[in-house]
Amino acid sequence: xxxxxxxxxxxxxxxxxxxxxxxxxxxxxxxxxxxxxxxxxxxxxxxxxxxxxxxxxxxxxxxxxxxxxxxxxxxxxxxxxxxxxxxxxxxxxxxxxxxxxxxxxxxxxxxxxxxxxxxxxxxxxxxxxxxxxxxxxxxxxxxxxxxxxxxxxxxxxxxxxxxxxxxxxxxxxxxxxxxxxxxxxxxxxxxxxxxxxxxxxxxxxxxxxxxxxxxxxxxxxxxxxxxxxxxxxxxxxxxxxxxxxxxxxxxxxxxxxxxxxxxxxxxxxxxxxxxxxxxxxxxxxxxxxxxxxxxxxxxxxxxxxxxxxxxxxxxxxxxxxxxxxxxxxxxx
Amino acid sequence: xxxxxxxxxxxxxxxxxxxxxxxxxxxxxxxxxxxxxxxxxxxxxxxxxxxxxxxxxxxxxxxxxxxxxxxxxxxxxxxxxxxxxxxxxxxxxxxxxxxxxxxxxxxxxxxxxxxxxxxxxxxxxxxxxxxxxxxxxxxxxxxxxxxxxxxxxxxxxxxxxxxxxxxxxxxxxxxxxxxxxxxxxxxxxxxxxxxxxxxxxxxxxxxxxxxxxxxxxxxxxxxxxxxxxxxxxxxxxxxxxxxxxxxxxxxxxxxxxxxxxxxxxxxxxx
Numbered sequence: 001x002x003x004x005x006x007x008x009x010x011x012x013x014x015x016x017x018x019x020x021x022x023x024x025x026x027x028x029x030x031x032x033x034x035x036x037x038x039x040x041x042x043x044x045x046x047x048x049x050x051x052x053x054x055x056x057x058x059x060x061x062x063x064x065x066x067x068x069x070x071x072x073x074x075x076x077x078x079x080x081x082x083x084x085x086x087x088x089x090x091x092x093x094x095x096x097x098x099x100x101x102x103x104x105x106x107x108x109x110x111x112x113x114x115x116x117x118x119x120x121x122x123x124x125x126x127x128x129x130x131x132x133x134x135x136x137x138x139x140x141x142x143x144x145x146x147x148x149x150x151x152x153x154x155x156x157x158x159x160x161x162x163x164x165x166x167x168x169x170x171x172x173x174x175x176x177x178x179x180x181x182x183x184x185x186x187x188x189x190x191x192x193x194x195x196x197x198x199x200x201x202x203x204x205x206x207x208x209x210x211x212x213x214x215x216x217x218x219x220x221x222x223x224x225x226x227x228x229x230x231x232x233x234x235x236x237x238x239x240x241x242x243x244x245x246x247x248x249x250x251x252x253x254x255x256x257x258x259x260x261x262x263x264x265x266x267x268x269x270x271x272x273x274x275x276x277x278x279x280x281x282x283x284x285x286x287x288x289x290x291x292x293x294x295x296x297x298x299x300x301x302x303x304x305x306x307x308x309x310x311x312x313x314x315x316x317x318x319x320x321x322x323x324x325x326x327x328x329x330x331x332x
Numbered sequence: 333x334x335x336x337x338x339x340x341x342x343x344x345x346x347x348x349x350x351x352x353x354x355x356x357x358x359x360x361x362x363x364x365x366x367x368x369x370x371x372x373x374x375x376x377x378x379x380x381x382x383x384x385x386x387x388x389x390x391x392x393x394x395x396x397x398x399x400x401x402x403x404x405x406x407x408x409x410x411x412x413x414x415x416x417x418x419x420x421x422x423x424x425x426x427x428x429x430x431x432x433x434x435x436x437x438x439x440x441x442x443x444x445x446x447x448x449x450x451x452x453x454x455x456x457x458x459x460x461x462x463x464x465x466x467x468x469x470x471x472x473x474x475x476x477x478x479x480x481x482x483x484x485x486x487x488x489x490x491x492x493x494x495x496x497x498x499x500x501x502x503x504x505x506x507x508x509x510x511x512x513x514x515x516x517x518x519x520x521x522x523x524x525x526x527x528x529x530x531x532x533x534x535x536x537x538x539x540x541x542x543x544x545x546x547x548x549x550x551x552x553x554x555x556x557x558x559x560x561x562x563x564x565x566x567x568x569x570x571x572x573x574x575x576x577x578x579x580x581x582x583x584x585x586x587x588x589x590x591x592x593x594x595x596x597x598x599x600x601x602x
Binding site: 076077078079081082085086098101102104105106107140145146147150168169170171172173174177178181183315 | 532
């Protein structure tokens with residue numbers, strides 16, 4: 001009896017140990033089968049537009065697609081393209097104007113998906129202010145000095161029938177305090193950044209002229225981009241990345257509070273309040289789908305419109321075929 | 333100075349610059365570095381020459397910010413150095429605060445300055461002065477605190493009043509240290525001007541031109557403007573070295589020049 005008990009116990013212990021070994025070997029194997037991808041954001045710090053990536057990581061969408069994604073932040077808003085071309089990043093988040101100048105400079109970059117679908121950039125003023133295109137003359141307009149803003153301002157001036165000398169463009173590190181104390185008259189940004197920032201500071205929504213009302217071309221602002229060599233050699237990663245991001249975006253759009261909570265948990269020191277991130281994400285969600293309700297899909301028209309507009313203000317010298325800029329083949 | 337030493341002093345730096353440029357050219361050419369990552373040296377220079385009509389006024393503004401800020405910082409630094417040396421209580425109270433001013437990152441200082449002073453030249457002048465004044469203060473204070481006490485006592489014994497002792501003994505003794513501080517300040521002044529331009533610019537500036545070039549993947553433009561900024565810093569440093577050369581002749585000879593002595597040669601009676 002004793003011997004039997006001993007035999008059974010030993011056998012049981014061996015089986016238990018074997019199971020543990022197999023299980024742990026299994027989990028080690030699945031961790032090691034995740035493919036590493038370096039994602040480079042367009043800004044030196046995290047903000048609510050990063051929510052799809054954060055949610056994809058924290059809610060398991062990347063893992064489900066066999067990816068382990070690390071997020072890198074560039075030293076400046078114009079560095080992401082260079083980080084991609086030097087191999088410091090695999091997939092990047094850039095503006096469409098950055099994409100256009102990259103192609104002009106013969107950087108081997110390819111846009112693989114739209115992030116947003118419309119141009120929500122414009123001018124904003126303090127709550128209760130007067131803001132019309134006619135009121136711009138002689139005023140101080142804040143610019144972040146980035147390529148997108150530099151590209152958009154000439155369209156605004158053109159629509160307002162003004163020359164560059166009719167306004168004073170000022171550049172600095174932060175616009176809201178300057179707007180509040182009257183150092184500047186108007187600021188420039190996109191709705192999902194400007195409205196939360198000014199609303200949080202003043203408890204009222206700012207006055208704004210946005211998109212085609214401001215005279216700017218109605219093209220998407222941000223895209224996901226890779227180098228041609230990464231697309232050719234790791235197309236599968238790009239496809240899986242976009243599949244994970246799409247699932248995460250759909251989830252984050254349906255569970256907005258949880259998505260913001262994920263962002264705050266991932267980046268507690270981002271410098272943005274819960275109010276800002278929540279309001280910003282609320283304003284971002286409607287931008288992410290086109291009229292047909294589709295995510296990511298790019299069109300020839302958007303790139304032709306952008307290139308034509310940028311050539312008109314001499315930011316680029318030639319208008320290549322739209323296919324030079326993008327591909328939709330990785331979109332799930 | 334011997335001819336050989338003179339040749340080494342002049343051609344040595346030129347040779348080192350030539351070697352540096354050659355290494356840069358080699359890396360870009362043989363390393364097949366894309367032009368939007370790093371340009372060839374002559375492309376950077378060509379970017380400056382072909383855009384000089386745009387860059388010239390921007391360069392002039394940066395020079396003005398650098399010079400005004402430097403002079404303000406140097407004067408303030410020298411003044412503070414003298415005051416702290418003469419009033420020990422002030423030194424004990426103010427010196428820690430002065431150290432605190434340097435612990436504040438300049439990047440953090442820029443936005444409040446814009447709020448107070450606006451977007452014109454003043455915030456940049458203040459930032460440059462902020463950077464320059466501290467090494468000058470420390471150098472002057474150090475120089476004045478290390479004047480030979482025996483000489484001062486002797487001067488006192490011979491009836492020299494405090495002002496005369498300061499002008500004849502203390503100031504000359506502190507001049508060498510003063511120029512050490514001025515030279516350190518000269519190398520950092522243009523950095524302060526560029527930081528100020530990035531934090532607050534009305535219209536364009538050299539820093540914004542460079543940022544715009546970076547955004548357009550115009551690496552030649554980025555490197556070209558860097559060369560301009562470097563040149564401003566080097567020229568300003570050399571100017572300070574030149575002023576030091578004129579102001580401290582005793583560092584090179586132990587007797588005054590004949591024209592300062594004012595003596596005519598005395599011929600022996602035949």
